[in-house]
Amino acid sequence: MEIFDLTIEELRLRISRKEVSAAEALDSVLSRIDKVEGRIKAYNTLTPEKARGMLAEADEKAPLYGIPLAIKDNMCTRGVRTTCSSKMLENFVPVYESTVTSKLIKAGYVLVGKTNLDEFAMGSSTENSAFKTTSNPWDTERIPGGSSGGSAAAVAAGQCVGALGSDTGGSIRQPAALCGVVGLKPTYGRVSRYGLVAFASSLDQIGPITKTVKDTAILMNAISGRDPMDSTSAPIPVPDFEAAAGKDIKGIKVGIPKEYFIEGMDPEVDTAVREAIKKLESLGAIPVEISLPNTQYAIATYYVLATSEASSNLARYDGVKYGFRAEGRDLLDMYMQTRSRGFGPEVKRRIMLGTYALSAGYYEAYYGKAQQVRTLIKRDFDNALKEVDVIATPTSPTAAFKMGEKTADPLQMYLSDIFTISINLAGVPAISLPCGFTKSGLPIGLQLIGGHFDEEGIIKAAYAYEQSTGWHKRRPAL
Amino acid sequence: MSSNVAGEKFEAVIGLEVHAQLLTNSKIFCGCSTAFGAAPNSQTCPVCTGQPGSLPVMNEKAIQYTIKTGLAMDCSISPYSRFARKNYFYPDLPKGYQISQYELPLCLKGRVVIETSEGKKEIGITRIHLEEDAGKNIHEAGPFSFVDLNRGGMPLMEIVSEPDMRSPAEAGAYMRKLRTILRYIGVCDGNMEQGSLRCDANVSVRPKGQKELGVKVELKNMNSFRFVEKALEYEINRQVRAIEAGEPILQETRLWDSAAGVTLSMRSKEEAHDYRYFPEPDLVPVTVPDNDIKRIKESLPELPDIKRERFVSVYGLPEYDADQLTAEKPVAEWFEETVKLGAKPKTVSNWVMGELMRLLNEEGAPIEKSSVTPQALAEMLALIDNGTISGKIAKTVFDEMYRTGKPAKKIVEEKGLVQITDTGALESAIDAVMAASPSEVERYRAGEEKLFGFFVGQVMKATKGKANPAAANDMLKKRLKG
Known part of the structure; x- marks a missing residue:
């Protein structure tokens, strides 16, 4: 096995035992990138020089010393271009470091590069990137999912040992599922958003995308916790997530929401997820049928709230201070030209939707109503999670689809997040992990949802499942 | 308006x-x-x-x-x-x-x-x-x-x-x-x-x-x-x-x-x-x-409306004075400190609103920057009360205090501004004035009483303003009657 194929857990051990040097690990990853990046197109920016510099400065005793990680290109890295895959920020170099990457620096990581995403994290396929479409390592004619498609593809292709993504409606979990890797969206407030370029502030969370559940736990240990720079980060103690991986799951109750096993779902996905639940049962878990009655309103609610917040969050890209500026006859014309040309079609569509939803006369009918429904959806989860420990669902209704397959129909694209969106509205944590492959060899993801700040519960269940299967050991043939 | x-x-x-x-x-x-x-x-x-x-x-x-x-x-x-x-x-x-x-x-x-x-x-x-x-x-x-x-x-x-x-x-x-x-x-x-x-x-x-x-x-x-x-x-x-x-x-x-x-x-x-x-x-x-x-409520200072009412009821100030003095908290505090040192409230109010404010406004300085302290004003007012200086001379003294920061007593001593209340000194000054203006004395005694002011002025001039006005008035009246 090549070094780039190792997990964080394995590499950490080998570096600490001096079986592998951190420089060798970085070189292995960089040469892997040389070999496959032309086909995968996972990165917007590669930072080999920066990585070597970081390695020189890192503390050998730090917990993630020498671990080469990729960061989604919507988290600010000081001195390293942070584009959000938008023409608007094509040449934007942050003057400050996001909290998560600051923590990773302290933990000794090395930055391999910044990964591609749907522009401003709006999309489910990375096809909305202004620069490139990332390929799914399992079938390069297919999309890797999105919006953290670059991070998920890079992990799956061995172009980094682990990565960070961000998840507003499924943007960590869906690409993790489609690329056959593990992705966790933490509880809202568990991880600081400071330095994450905002899409929808009340829904955004940063989380790990890794090859295994244990790796996810390791990264969660590094990035979690209250941050004085983010008022919405919770002053709640951070447990040792790594320790949760390996605990017994006998007797835990696994909720199966009937609303998540629906007509029209890919039968191969349906089968794989049901098999996974049986596997959990064989490990001692108790399946319980539950109901999340307001599930049907999730997509509509999400697209009102997320776009409303986005319309405001993206107002700062006005050509005045940083980023792209188009010439204009006067101030208003400069604004209009800058935003017309700087943003891609999906971003503009969402800004328009959100602006409309917040407009005088429509606010109550859209934003106000959506907030109320959000409360109901949250209550669904709160009620269900009183009865069960975790909830098991598919992550995505289908495996990876072909490039261009859904670009003409935004609604079809929005539906790829149907199983992940409610979780952001409820604010609870959820993990996606591989639970099988389609006949054509595409990965399928299992989603496990936990109660507020109970990442331990889903890590525990996910790890137990993972260890009883071999899915996580498969690698795409590249 | x-x-x-x-x-x-x-x-x-x-x-x-x-x-x-x-x-x-x-x-x-x-x-x-x-x-x-x-x-x-x-x-x-x-x-x-x-x-x-x-x-x-x-x-x-x-x-x-x-x-x-x-x-x-x-x-x-x-x-x-x-x-x-x-x-x-x-x-x-x-x-x-x-x-x-x-x-x-x-x-x-x-x-x-x-x-x-x-x-x-x-x-x-x-x-x-x-x-x-x-x-x-x-x-x-x-x-x-x-x-x-x-x-x-x-x-x-x-x-x-x-x-x-x-x-x-x-x-x-x-x-x-x-x-x-x-x-x-x-x-x-x-x-x-x-x-x-x-x-x-x-x-x-x-x-x-x-x-x-x-x-x-x-x-x-x-x-x-x-x-x-x-x-x-x-x-x-x-x-x-x-x-x-x-x-x-x-x-x-x-x-x-x-x-x-x-x-x-x-x-x-x-x-x-x-x-x-x-x-x-x-x-x-x-x-x-x-x-x-x-x-936070407990940390609030006495608010202007309440302070103003208190200044009227406790110090017996006219509404106008209370209003002016309480418009700025440091002014109100300055006033109260002076009063606490024993000065008469209305007198302090007059001095604060009059001379002190005039001088402060001239240089656009806040009261905190005043070189005259409440202590210094109280001392000066005591000098008026005990007859050491006249109210009129006090204005000169106050100006000097403001300019130099020196205490009133020192200024009075240095400049020899002590009020003349001594009967002998006053008498000789009055006699000299009357001797110098025989025709005016004549006319006054003939009933032209408004000339009294002229004599007061002359006496003040002769004493460089230091004559105790009340004593000088009394004595002048007596001497002019003949």
């Missing part, structure tokens, strides 16, 4: 929105300094320049100051309050939205008592909320404009009044009263010229006796108390003339042009922004525990 600017037939209705910059050391959502006058953009950071990914963090002091203000203005403090985004595009607004408060402000329903020549009146406070200030656009010659974001993110309180004012004079009195209260409680320096206190006005006119309000116009850009009154006066006249000429009043925003002394249309209602307010997701709602309210 007369109170019937709107004339006999019309009545003006005025409400004010006052922005007060809070005296916190750091900005509302970041650690940048709030000091005035620094080089452009030198007091900025990722947060207050709206860098992608940056987030606001609430300055707790700003919340406390706003609650303090609410309590000082008799508001109820909302136990649950939250911030909202006000969305609009402008170069001085780096995030494309201002973080403000909308449907759940910190303070609601208060009142402030003002006094004009017509008497006392209560002005309702609709709400007080907290928000961030915008930066400043700078337009210089050349093809570019510049943006200075030092002011961006300064903590601002918006104090919204009910439309309870009926004249520019009332609006002026209200503004001054707000300033007094804000300075008393130490939350704002009240400097209108530097922009730490700003005022927008909503004004309409209606026929007297009519209940419905007229069409309101919003006035902006009035950066002094005087301009608030002048702009309102102009605008009320303009509206009355328009109505009398049968022209409609347009709902619009108008700018006060202080150079031309007119208001000019800035934008109409149709051009007004739809701010698309919605709750700020980057900040958690503010919950104010009862204990905090109690603690």
